[in-house]
Every structure is written in structure tokens, then in C-alpha cells.
Amino acid sequence: xxxxxxxxxxxxxxxxxxxxxxxxxxxxxxxxxxxxxxxxxxxxxxxxxxxxxxxxxxxxxxxxxxxxxxxxxxxxxxxxxxxxxxxxxxxxxxxxxxxxxxxxxxxxxxxxxxxxxxxxxxxxxxxxxxxxxxxxxxxxxxxxxxxxxxxxxxxxxxxxxxxxxxxxxxxxxxxxxxxxxxxxxxxxxxxxxxxxxxxxxxxxxxxxxxxxxxxxxxxxxxxxxxxxxxxxxxxxxxxxxxxxxxxxxxxxxxxxxxxxxxxxxxxxxxxxxxxxxxxxxxxxxxxxxxxxxxxxxxxxxxxxxxxxxxxxxxxxxxxxxxxxxxxxxxxxxxxxxxxxxxxxxxxxxxxxxxxxxxxxxxxxxxxxxxxxxxxxxxxxxxxxxxxxxxxxxxxxxxxxxxxxxxx
Ligand SMILES: [Zn+2]
Numbered sequence: 071x072x073x074x075x076x077x078x079x080x081x082x083x084x085x086x087x088x089x090x091x092x093x094x095x096x097x098x099x100x101x102x103x104x105x106x107x108x109x110x111x112x113x114x115x116x117x118x119x120x121x122x123x124x125x126x127x128x129x130x131x132x133x134x135x136x137x138x139x140x141x142x143x144x145x146x147x148x149x150x151x152x153x154x155x156x157x158x159x160x161x162x163x164x165x166x167x168x169x170x171x172x173x174x175x176x177x178x179x180x181x182x183x184x185x186x187x188x189x190x191x192x193x194x195x196x197x198x199x200x201x202x203x204x205x206x207x208x209x210x211x212x213x214x215x216x217x218x219x220x221x222x223x224x225x226x227x228x229x230x231x232x233x234x235x236x237x238x239x240x241x242x243x244x245x246x247x248x249x250x251x252x253x254x255x256x257x258x259x260x261x262x263x264x265x266x267x268x269x270x271x272x273x274x275x276x277x278x279x280x281x282x283x284x285x286x287x288x289x290x291x292x293x294x295x296x297x298x299x300x301x302x303x304x305x306x307x308x309x310x311x312x313x314x315x316x317x318x319x320x321x322x323x324x325x326x327x328x329x330x331x332x333x334x335x336x337x338x339x340x341x342x343x344x345x346x347x348x349x350x351x352x353x354x355x356x357x358x359x360x361x362x363x364x365x366x367x368x369x370x371x372x373x374x375x376x377x378x379x380x381x382x383x384x385x386x387x388x389x390x391x392x393x394x395x396x397x398x399x400x401x402x403x404x405x406x407x408x409x410x411x412x413x414x415x416x417x418x419x420x421x422x423x424x425x426x427x428x429x430x431x432x433x434x435x436x437x438x439x440x441x442x443x444x445x446x447x448x449x450x451x452x453x454x455x456x457x458x459x460x461x462x463x464x465x466x467x468x469x470x471x472x473x474x475x476x477x
Contacts, residue, residue, distance in 0.1 A: 075095070075096070075097045075098040075462065075463050075464075076095065076096045076097065076463065077094075077095055077441075077463050078092060078093060078094040078095070079092070079093050079117060079443070079445050079460070080092045080093075080106070080110060080111040080115075080117075081111050081112075081115045081116050081117035081445050082108065082111055082113060082114075082115060082116045082117070083105070083116070083117055084116060084117075084118060084416065084418065084419075088108070089105055089106060089107055089108045089110075090105070090106040090107065090108050090109075090110040090111040091103055091104065091105060091106065091117055092104045092106055092110070093117060093435070093441070093443065095441035095463045098440060098441050098462030098463045098464075099438065099439070099440060099441060100435065100436065100437050100438065100439055100440070100441050101437065102437065103435070103437055112447075114447050114448055114449070115445060115446070115447055115448075116444075116445070116446055116447075116448055117435075117443055117444070117445055118418055118422065118443065118444045118445075118446060119418075119419075119422040119423055119433075119434040119435055119442075119443060119444070120155060120156065120157035120158065120422065120434065120442050120443055120444050120459055120460075120461070121154075121155045121156040121157070121401040121402065121405065121418075121421045121422050121444070122156070122157070122158040122159070122193065122421070122422055122423075122425045122426060122431075122434075123151075123156050123158075123159045123160070123357055123358055123360070123401045123404075123421065123425070124159070124160040124196055124238060124315070124355065124357050124425040124428070124429065125160060125162045125196050125198070125238075125286070125287070125315070125357040125358070125359045125360075126147075126151070126159040126160070126161060126162055126357075126358065126359075126360050126364075127162045127163075127164060127359065127360060127361045127362070127373055127396050128147070128360065128361045128362030128363075128364070128371075128373060128396075129147040129150055129151055129360055129362065129364050129365050130146055130147050130150035130151075130362070130364070130365040130366055131146075131362055131363075131365075131366040131371070132144070132146060132147040132362055133361065133362040133371070133372050133373055133374070134147075134161055134162065134163065134178070134362075135163060135164060135166070135174070135372075135373055135374035135375075136174070137170070137173070137174055137177070138177075139177065139178055139181065140181075141181045141184070141185055141188070144178070144181055144182065144185075144188055144192070145185065145187060145188060148187060148188060148190075148191030148192065149187070149191075149466075150365045151191065151365070151400075151401065152191075152459050152461060152466045153365075153459075153466060153467070153468060153469040154365060154400035154401050154402040154403070154468070154469060155401055155402040155405070155444050155446075155454075155457075155459050155468055156400075156401035156402070156459075157190070157191065157442045157459060157461050158190070158191060158192070158193040158442075159191065159192060159193065160192075160193060160194050160195055160196040160236065160238055160425075160429070161178065161182075161192045161194075161195055161196070162195075162196040162197075162198055162359075163175055163178075163195070163196075163197055163198070164198045164199050164212060164373070164374060165198070165199025165200040165202065165212040165213055165216050165217065166199070166200065166216060166374060167200075167216060168200060168218065168224065171197070171199075171200070172227060172228070172231055175195065175197070175228075175231055175232070176231045179195075179231060179232065179235070190440070190442075190461060190462070193236055193429075193431065194232070194235045194236030194237055194238070194429065195232055195235060195236070195237050195238070196237075196238040196239075196240070197228065197237065197238070197239050197240070198212075198240040198265070198266075198286065199212050199216070199217070199240070199266070200212075200216050200217050200218050201217070201218065201219065201220040201224075201239075201240075201241045201242060201245055201248065201251070202217055202240070202241070202242045202245075202265070202266035202267070202291075203217070203242040203244070203245075203266050203267050203268055204217040205268055206293065207292055207293025207294065208242070208266055208267065208268050208291060208292055208293065208302075209266060209291075210266055210290065210291045210394075210395070211373075211376060211388060211394070211395035211396070212266065213375070217245075219245045219246045219247045219248070220241060220245060220247055220248055220251035221247055221251060222250060222251060222254045224251065225239075225251055225254045225255045225258060225260065226254075226258075228255075228260065229258045229259075229260065234259070236261070236429045236430070236431055237259070237260045237261065238260070238261045238262075238263055238284065238428075238429065239255055239260050239261070239262055239263070240263045240264070240265040240266065240286040241262060241263070241264060241265075241267075241277075241282075242264065242265070242266055242267035242268075242269065243264050243267060243269050243273050243274065243276065243277035243282065244267060244268065244269040244270070244273050248277070249273075249276050249277065249280050252277055252280040252281060252282055253280045253281065255281075256280065256281030256282075257281075259430075261283055261284065261428060261429050261430065262277070262280075262281060262282040262283060262284070263282065263283065263284030263285060263286045263315065263428075264277050264282050264284070264285055264286065264306075264312070265284075265285060265286025265287060265291050265315075266286070266291040267291070267302060268292070268302055269302070269305070270305070271305045271308065271309065274305055274306065274309045275309065278309060278310075278311040278312065282312070283311075283312065283313060283428060284312065284313050284314075284315060284355075284428055285306050285309075285312045285313070285314045285315060286315050287315050287316065287317050287322065287357065287359055288303065288306055288307075288314045288315060288316055288323075288331060289303065289316065289317075289322065289323040289327055289331070290317060290322050290323070290359075290394065303331075307331060307334050307335060312353065313353045313354065313355055313424065313427070313428050314331065314335065314353060314354050314355075315354075315355055315356070315357050316328065316331065316354060316355075316356055316357075317356070317357060317358065317359050317397055317399070317404070318356045318399075318404045318405070318407050318408035318411065318421075319358075319384070319397050319399045319403075319404060319407050320407050320410070320411060321383070321384075321385055321394070321397075322359070322394055322397060325410075325411040328408075328411045328412070329411060329412060331354075332352060332354065332412060335352060335353050335354070352420075354420050354424065355420050355421070355424040355425045355428055356404055356405070356408060356417075356420045356421040356424075357404075357421075357425075358397055358399040358400065358401055358404050359396050359397050359399075360396060360397055360398065360399055360400070360401075361373045361378070361386055361395070361396035361397070361398070363378070363380040363384075363386060363398040364397065364398045364399055364400055365400050366398075368380050368381055368382050368384075368398075371386075373395060373396055376388065376395060377389065378395050378396075380398045384397065384398040384399060385397075385398070386398050400469075400471070401421060402454065402468060402469070402470065402471075403471050404421060405417065405418060405421050405454070406453055406454065406470075406471070408420070408421075409451060409452040409453050410451075410453070413451045413452060414450070414451060414452060415452070417452065418452075422434070440461070440462055441460055441461075441462055441463035442459075442460060442461050442462065443459075443460050444457055444458070444459050444460070444468070445457055445458055445460070446458075446468065454468070454470055455470060456468065456470055457470075
């Protein structure tokens with residue numbers, strides 16, 4: 071007998087089959103995915119995987135960098151993220167004293183494991199620091215005095231707390247002990263992303279050989295002024311085997327640089343992408359690097375110890391400085407801005423399936439997987455005009471910036 075967890079949806083399909091698709095789900099689980107002729111659904115309506123953001127430090131006024139977060143606060147952030155097309159995140163904790171950071175992680179993990187909506191919405195953890203470069207510019211908004219060298223004991227403790235969860239660890243591979251720590255982390259199933267780093271090409275290569283797969287927010291976590299011949303951007307882009315993270319707000323990475331890095335890495339054939347079901351795969355994923363001001367009005371917000379100002383331009387700044395500290399971007403607005411910088415390209419995957427590929431998580435929209443997807447009206451330029459996100463078959467209307475403001 072049908073219930074509120076059963077249903078079906080029809081839309082154009084961006085996956086390996088062209089044409090339209092009819093998804094059916096029962097009890098919140100996809101039971102069939104039938105290919106139909108394209109004219110079986112309006113041509114501008116698409117069925118897409120939900121967005122998955124691998125770096126979210128806070129959302130909707132909730133700062134995740136707190137010792138005593140309550141489950142309602144996490145739930146508010148997760149449900150608000152849905153309205154911005156995002157069903158899953160890696161909850162991100164940034165540099166702090168290691169014991170305090172691990173205590174905070176253990177607390178949040180306990181809250182998440184105890185609540186079904188939080189288990190759905192928090193796919194795992196991204197630990198960004200304290201194993202980063204302490205050099206000015208490279209440390210970004212992280213406290214340089216808290217940086218330490220990674221050890222195998224740190225990695226073991228991180229794994230003990232997180233169990234089998236997906237974990238990304240951002241690390242500067244030039245720190246003493248980092249290559250051994252990367253090997254140990256990869257062995258234990260942790261995804262290593264290099265970032266906030268000024269590593270040489272040789273050290274970057276050693277990190278990739280040790281199993282590093284990602285590069286955290288390329289173009290950020292480095293000084294505003296770099297040597298034109300030899301800098302971390304060129305070294306990173308010249309390093310085959312990495313999937314590059316970008317913050318697509320047109321501010322952290324300017325539109326010219328955004329387009330340039332896509333062109334520069336276009337020729338790379340990445341082993342890890344061959345299995346992914348998109349033909350036009352490029353080694354990129356996008357993230358908002360959102361902090362608590364994302365999905366909330368302009369004002370003053372906290373990320374851990376820092377007080378930050380967020381203007382109407384959604385830029386997050388340390389007061390009186392020109393240093394960015396996370397973004398106030400929502401995942402859907404991130405996709406929209408990426409589309410404006412590189413129109414008519416299949417960019418949705420970079421904020422949905424590519425993070426899954428990077429993290430080794432199952433691809434969405436498979437038979438037997440949770441009925442989590444977006445059904446959106448998109449223009450020929452790729453921009454989303456309206457739509458819904460379904461999580462376990464339950465729809466939530468999307469908040470599309472610019473469109474909802476006119477209502
Ligand atoms: Zn960062």
C-alpha cells in the first residue's frame with residue numbers, strides 16, 4: 071500500500087543514459103530507474119543527484135566549531151542546507167589544540183550517530199588543521215601558533231573516534247612526519263587532501279605516491295602575492311593525480327583564474343575518474359567552505375575563536391583585514407556562480423558526484439539507494455530557476471537566490 075515514503079518523479083537525465091528518466095521509490099528507497107524518451111518530461115526539468123559539500127564549517131547561523139553543540143543546532147543546519155539543494159556534507163572542524171579538537175569531534179559524532187536525519191545529512195568529517203603550514207598567507211585564517219606536525223598516533227586517534235565514517239584530512243605535506251602520516255591515514259581509509267601548503271613539487275609528488283588524492287580549495291590558503299615562476303598554484307596544477315577543490319563564488323577564485331585552472335587541468339586523465347559515470351569528467355570538485363553566516367543574513371559571526379564580518383557581498387573577512395575566512399556561500403548559489411563563470415558545462419557533478427568519487431562513497435541515484443535527488447528547472451545556460459530536493463523521497467522546495475527574492 072502506498073505511503074508517504076513512496077512516490078515517483080520524471081525528468082531529463084544527465085547520467086549515462088540520455089533522454090528522460092522515471093524514478094520510483096518505496097519506503098524512501100529507489101526501486102526503479104526507467105529510461106523514457108526525452109519527450110516524456112518537460113525538457114527544462116532535470117533529475118540530478120543532490121549536492122554534497124565536502125567542506126562546511128557552519129551554516130544558518132550555527133558555528134560547528136563549538137564544544138557544546140546541541141542536536142537541534144546541527145539539525146537546523148542540516149535542514150537549512152537541504153533548502154539549498156544539499157543533502158550531505160562533510161562537517162568540517164578547523165585548527166585547534168588537538169585534544170580539544172578531538173573532544174569536539176567525538177561530541178558531534180555522538181550527536182550525529184544518535185539521530186537519523188543527522189546520519190543522513192552528515193556523511194562524514196573534514197579535519198582541516200592543525201597539520202598545516204604556519205607561514206603567513208599559507209595558514210589563512212587558521213592560528214599559526216596551533217600548528218603541529220602529524221604523527222601516526224594522531225591518525226590512529228582520529229580513526230578511533232570516527233570509526234568507519236568518511237573522513238577527509240587536509241594536511242601540508244612539507245611538515246616533518248607528514249608523508250608517513252599520509253601513508254598511515256590512507257591505510258586506515260582516510261582521504262588525504264593537501265592544502266594550506268607551500269610544498270615543493272617533489273614533496274607534492276611524494277604525497278601523491280603516499281596516497282593523497284585531493285587539493286583543498288586551490289587558489290586559497292596561500293598568500294595573495296606569489297612568485298610568478300614558481301608558486302603553489304603552478305606546482306599543484308602540474309601534479310597529476312590530484313582532484314582540485316575550488317570555492318566557486320567568483321571571489322575566492324576570480325572568474326579568470328577559475329576558467330584558467332579548468333583549461334589547465336583539462337588534459338589530465340585521472341585513473342579515479344574512469345569509473346565515474348560522467349563522460350566529461352575533469353579533476354575538480356567544488357565546495358562552499360561555508361561558515362555559520364551561509365544561509366543567514368549579513369552581520370557579525372563566529373568561526374571558533376574568530377569574530378568575522380559578513381557583508382552584503384557574502385564575503386567573510388577578518389575585521390580590518392583583506393583575508394577571507396570561509397564563505398557565506400550556499401551550495402546551490404555556489405553552483406549558480408560556477409555556471410555563470412563557465413556556462414553550458416556539466417558543472418553540477420562537481421558539487422555532487424565528484425566529492426563522492428573523491429571520498430570513495432557510493433554514487434547517488436542507484437537502485438537500492440536512498441531516494442535522494444533534486445528535480446530542478448534549468449535554463450540552457452545551466453542556471454537553476456526552481457525545484458525541489460527529495461531526501462528519502464520527501465520533497466523540500468529549493469531556495470533559489472535572486473528568484474526567491476522577487477517573490
Ligand atoms: Zn582552508
